Amino acid sequence: MKRYALAALVLATLSSSEAWAHTGHGTATSITSGFAHPFSGFDHVLAMAAIGLWAGSLGRRAILGLPASFLGAMALGFCAALMGSEVPMIELGITASVLGLGLAVLLNLQPSIVLAAGACGIFGIFHGYAHGTEIAPAMSAVDYGVGFLSASALLLGCGLGLQSAVRRVPAMSRIFGGGVALAGVALFFV
Known part of the structure; x- marks a missing residue:
């Protein structure tokens, strides 16, 4: 039964459509739109799933450290977008995150937690900035x-x-990890 539930969750995530991210433009729908947005981009879904997978393989401190670094940096990137700051090469940074995180999982890289969290933080800035540019006025x-x-x-x-x-x-x-890395390569050509 657990396999079916996991398969259903994966299929629901992978079948998300871009229209789900844009549920409305009023204040009442801001949380809903924000919640839906990460599911609308295959690149966001793959990067975040890969971070969780990599963190789990690195062990105890990474289980909290990598996701916290990514989320904190996403918040910073989001704020930078709202303030009108320029972060260069956003799409390239997001694509590099998919490729890099896929390779980290594929190759079972075991760097220090500080290095892994730093990489996740850098990638998080790009993802957060992208979310900040998508918010309706x-x-x-x-x-x-x-x-x-x-x-x-x-x-x-x-x-x-x-x-x-x-x-x-x-x-x-x-x-x-190999599938995520291949998706990252494909994103360079899209």
Whole structure:
């Protein structure tokens, strides 16, 4: 039964459409729109799931450290976008995050927690900035931010859950990492 639930969750996540991210433009829908937005981009879903998977493989301190670094940096990137700051090469940074995180999982990289969290933080700035550029003018930035950070935490948790599920079969983790890395390569050409 657990396999079916996991498969349903993965299929629901992968079948998200871009229209789900734009549920309305009023303050009342800011949290909903923010929550839906991370699910609308395949690149966001893959990067966050890969961070959770990688954190789970690195162990105890990384389980909190990598997601916290990513979420904190996302919040900073989001604020930078709202303030009108320029962060260069956003799409390239997001694509590099998918490729890099996929390779980290595929190759089972085991760097120090500080280095891994730093990499996740850099990638988080790009993802957060992208979310900040998508907010509609009439929306509450705080509510939208709460929504997309909550959804991002959920996706990171799904990656951690995936690590728990594949722990007994290490090849599955590498297959997922390889798939994420290939998606990252493909994104360079899209």
